[in-house]
Amino acid sequence: MPLQKIKWTQWTIALLLAFPIAIGLIGTLLPAFQYFPPLGQDTLSLDPWHSLFEQGEFYASLKLTLITGIGAPILALWFSLSLLAWGYQRPFFRKIETLLSPILAIPHAAIAIGLLFLLSPSGWLVRLFSPWLTGFDRPPNWISVQDPYGASLIFALVIKEMPYLLFVMLGAMKSLQASDTIKACQALGYRRFTLWRKVLIPQLYPIIRLPIFIVIAFSLTVVDLALIIGPNTPSTLAVTLFRWFNDPDLDRRLMASAGAVFLMLVIALVLGGWELAHQIFSQATRPERSNGKRSGLSDNLLRSGVILGLMSLLSGFIALALLPIWSLAKRWRFPDALPAKWTWDNIDRATPLLIELTSNTLLIALSATLLACFIALLMLETLRRSTHYSTNKSSGYNKPHLFDWLIYVPILLPQIGFLFGLHVLLIYLNLNGDLCAIIALHLMYVLPYVYLTLKGPYLAYEENYLQEANRLNRQTWRNYVRIKLAMLKPALFTAFAIGFSVSIAQYLPTLIAGEGRYSTLTTEAVARAASGDRKQVGSMALLQAFFPVMIFWMAQYIPPRWTRWRLALKTSLRRINPRRNKKCSA
Numbered sequence: 001m002p003l004q005k006i007k008w009t010q011w012t013i014a015l016l017l018a019f020p021i022a023i024g025l026i027g028t029l030l031p032a033f034q035y036f037p038p039l040g041q042d043t044l045s046l047d048p049w050h051s052l053f054e055q056g057e058f059y060a061s062l063k064l065t066l067i068t069g070i071g072a073p074i075l076a077l078w079f080s081l082s083l084l085a086w087g088y089q090r091p092f093f094r095k096i097e098t099l100l101s102p103i104l105a106i107p108h109a110a111i112a113i114g115l116l117f118l119l120s121p122s123g124w125l126v127r128l129f130s131p132w133l134t135g136f137d138r139p140p141n142w143i144s145v146q147d148p149y150g151a152s153l154i155f156a157l158v159i160k161e162m163p164y165l166l167f168v169m170l171g172a173m174k175s176l177q178a179s180d181t182i183k184a185c186q187a188l189g190y191r192r193f194t195l196w197r198k199v200l201i202p203q204l205y206p207i208i209r210l211p212i213f214i215v216i217a218f219s220l221t222v223v224d225l226a227l228i229i230g231p232n233t234p235s236t237l238a239v240t241l242f243r244w245f246n247d248p249d250l251d252r253r254l255m256a257s258a259g260a261v262f263l264m265l266v267i268a269l270v271l272g273g274w275e276l277a278h279q280i281f282s283q284a285t286r287p288e289r290s291n292g293k294r295s296g297l298s299d300n301l302l303r304s305g306v307i308l309g310l311m312s313l314l315s316g317f318i319a320l321a322l323l324p325i326w327s328l329a330k331r332w333r334f335p336d337a338l339p340a341k342w343t344w345d346n347i348d349r350a351t352p353l354l355i356e357l358t359s360n361t362l363l364i365a366l367s368a369t370l371l372a373c374f375i376a377l378l379m380l381e382t383l384r385r386s387t388h389y390s391t392n393k394s395s396g397y398n399k400p401h402l403f404d405w406l407i408y409v410p411i412l413l414p415q416i417g418f419l420f421g422l423h424v425l426l427i428y429l430n431l432n433g434d435l436c437a438i439i440a441l442h443l444m445y446v447l448p449y450v451y452l453t454l455k456g457p458y459l460a461y462e463e464n465y466l467q468e469a470n471r472l473n474r475q476t477w478r479n480y481v482r483i484k485l486a487m488l489k490p491a492l493f494t495a496f497a498i499g500f501s502v503s504i505a506q507y508l509p510t511l512i513a514g515e516g517r518y519s520t521l522t523t524e525a526v527a528r529a530a531s532g533d534r535k536q537v538g539s540m541a542l543l544q545a546f547f548p549v550m551i552f553w554m555a556q557y558i559p560p561r562w563t564r565w566r567l568a569l570k571t572s573l574r575r576i577n578p579r580r581n582k583k584c585s586a
Contacts (some may be wrong), residue, residue, distance in 0.1 A: 010310070010382045020422055020444060021409050025420025031257035038424075039250055048258040058259065058408040060234035062266070068150040068236060069220035070270060072157035077212060079158065079206075079312060081164040082305025085196035090181065096313070097170065101164040101556070105497070105548035107505035109525050112156050112228035112374065113321030115340035117326060117534060119152060120264055122334050124322055130335035131132050139334055147227055153230040157222070159316040161215045162309060165208070173209040176200065191298035198289040211277075214411055216274060217267050221414035224507035224522065230530045237263055241416045242508075252418075260417025268413065273461055294498040320545060326538030346535040353524075358543060361520040364504035364510070365547075366434070372450040372499050373492065375443075377485075379403055379451060380458040412446045415508045423512050433515040440511035450499040457491035489562060493555035501548035 030036065034045035054057055087093030103111075116125050122139035130136040145152045178200060185195035226236045237259065244256035288296070326332075327346055329339035347354070352494065383404075410418065419441065426432040461484065469479040485492065507522050516524075525540040 007386070009378065010386065010403070013379055013382070014406060017403055017406040020440075021406065021413075021418075022416040022426075022581050024413075024421035028257050028260050029421075031254050032261045033258075034254055036254060036257075039253070041254065048254040052258045053254045055255075057234050057240060058237075060315070061237040061240040064231060064234060065151050065220055065237040065266070065350050066261075066270075067574075068153050068157065068226075069216065070232070070274075071150075072154045072161060072210065072219045073216045073244045075154065076158045076161035076165055076215060078224050078301070078305045079309030080169060081196075081201060082302045083162075083166060083309045084173075085193055085201070085302050086340055088173065088308045091184070099313070099317075100163045100167050101552045102320075102549050103159070103313070104167060105501040105524055105552045106545045107155075107501070107548065108160055108222070108225045109228060109507065109522050109529075110323065110541040110545040111160055111316060111319060112225050113525060113537055114322050114531055115152070115159070115315070116145055116229055116529065117322040117538070118315065118319045119155075124337070126149040127335045127337050136335060146231055148231050148233070150236070153236070154227055155218050155312070155315075156225055156229050159319075160225070161219070161314050162312060163469075164314075165211060165215065168208050168211045169204060172204060175207065176203055189294045191295045191299065193302045194293075194295050197296075197302065202289070205278070210408070212274075213271055214408075216270060217412045217414075220267055220270065221263065224415060224526050227526055235240040237266075238414060238416045245420050246415070257417065260414060260420070263414045263417060267412070280332060299427070308550050310539060323538050323542040323545060326534045327542050329535060343529050347539055350536055350539050354521075354539065354543060357519055357521045357524055357540065357545075361504060361522070361544075362547065364439055364442055364518070364520065365500050366505045367439045368446045368544065369450070369496055369499040371439070372446040373441055373454075373496055373539075375447060376451040376495070377458070380454060384459060407448045407469060411448050419508055419512045426513060432513070432514075433517040435518060437513040438510055438518055441513045442503045442506050445506060445509065446499040446503050449502050450495045453495040453498050454488075454491055461488060489559040490555075495558050497548070497552045497555035500551045504544065506547050549574060 012106060031041075032048055034041050034043065034047050077143065083096070116123070120126075120139075121142045121144055123144075126134065126136065126140065134140075178265065181199055182195065185199055186192075190198070197301075221238045222236075223238050223242055226239045229237065230236055235243075241256045241259045244252045244259065247253070247256075288298070298555065328342050330341040330343035330345065332339040422441065425433065426434075426437050431437045465487065466479060466484050469483045470476055473479060504520075505522060507526055510518065510520050510523050521540050521544040525537060525544055527536050528540065
């Protein structure tokens with residue numbers, strides 16, 4: 001990319017990233033201390049904090065948040081490490097790897113709705129065993145979803161987070177020389193789970209520390225998933241704050257801001273406690289890792305994690321398979337395992353609404369993802385050409401630029417407080433309810449994932465190809481597009497697919513910036529999930545899941561065939577227009 005002013009470009013991008021982050025934090029921090037001039041509060045005070053700590057609901061919500069926000073990452077990490085240790089480099093495990101992309105692409109709300117159809121008292125799991133085993137002719141009076149202990153929410157979080165961690169681990173294994181390590185350890189007599197537990201997992205954890213932190217922050221602050229399948233009385237702290245922010249009593253907004261700041265502190269404390277627990281665990285298990293034993297009782301943890309992990313993956317696919325069934329069901333009485341009658345009328349009745357929702361969803365997702373890809377390429381090119389990036393590919397970049405740190409802030413901060421701080425700015429600028437504002441907020445969450453996906457392949461690209469092309473032809477922009485970007489097609493398509501799926505899944509950014517004027521498949525599916533109309537909700541969740549999966553499939557299918565298609569099209573055009581062919585040959 002022929003850029004001229006590298007330093008200026010770097011700092012411009014960094015400031016553009018820092019501005020909304022700073023505004024979001026200030027817009028949340030000041031109301032937490034009762035400074036909110038729009039409500040006539042212009043003096044600092046601790047009254048919002050006193051009100052917060054006097055709420056009995058706050059403590060119940062905090063307890064539930066800690067249980068679900070810490071329990072789900074622990075289980076997801078355990079299951080993903082177990083599956084990796086069990087199947088890495090085995091032929092059958094490649095089939096599981098190919099199944100990760102659909103789960104990664106599915107938005108949170110779609111998975112939650114599918115699990116709601118699967119696990120509820122009248123869900124498919126109870127229907128499958130009724131009445132021949134359970135004796136139920138009517139749905140039992142169970143609390144299998146939205147339970148007060150958050151078990152169903154933890155299960156949904158594990159199903160969503162485990163494939164992501166497994167995907168990250170598979171990418172990180174390339175830097176560990178795992179094949180040689182496995183062969184050496186097996187030659188010394190170590191069993192498979194033992195060598196992973198003693199040798200590979202301690203090396204792998206430091207590489208995946210940041211993705212684990214992202215998973216923890218997501219688990220502590222998720223809203224849409226908790227609204228659908230999480231407890232209601234009490235709800236998690238993020239959902240409670242969301243309700244307080246939308247309360248007609250505007251004074252509750254100050255208390256909600258204090259709660260949002262407290263939630264940020266909780267995230268920092270949990271991440272610090274997690275890292276401290278890891279250090280203590282590493283020190284405590286060091287003698288056991290170096291005792292020379294070729295097997296141990298701790299291997300049973302990994303074996304049981306394999307079984308539970310496979311059951312979780314299977315549950316996720318079954319939940320997704322129920323979405324089209326409910327969309328096409330006309331009559332499905334309990335305890336029938338399958339609908340008695342099928343129909344397209346459910347989709348036909350919802351077609352006008354689905355077209356509107358789909359148009360808004362695709363417009364926002366495509367716009368935000370394309371902008372994220374362009375900005376990520378710009379950031380990476382400035383990073384490559386700056387003095388911060390070493391020409392030695394093994395050493396990487398020595399001093400990360402400011403935007404390398406800022407890029408992680410939006411996905412580590414709780415959306416519930418950060419976005420409401422930005423909402424104040426949007427109202428002040430009269431941009432609330434504007435489509436561009438929605439795309440801008442989506443961009444904040446799409447850009448980190450696109451940037452992280454492109455970073456490795458882009459910085460590892462061999463620049464000699466582009467340099468030789470520039471020596472032969474000084475059309476630098478054309479060479480950049482037709483040589484460098486063409487060779488980076490697989491990474492670009494993958495980054496686009498990930499960014500697209502992230503944008504599709506955004507609930508709070510769309511709701512806050514759009515103020516209900518622009519509904520998407522995600523916001524409407526979450527809003528109608530509790531309505532009881534499973535047929536209409538199933539149609540929305542099905543479409544919500546369809547587009548990310550289709551984009552992921554295209555990202556895998558198109559790049560290997562792109563050159564063949566381009567050459568075939570070029571040959572066809574020459575046959576259609578022979579004059580152009582003669583002109584080119586002349």
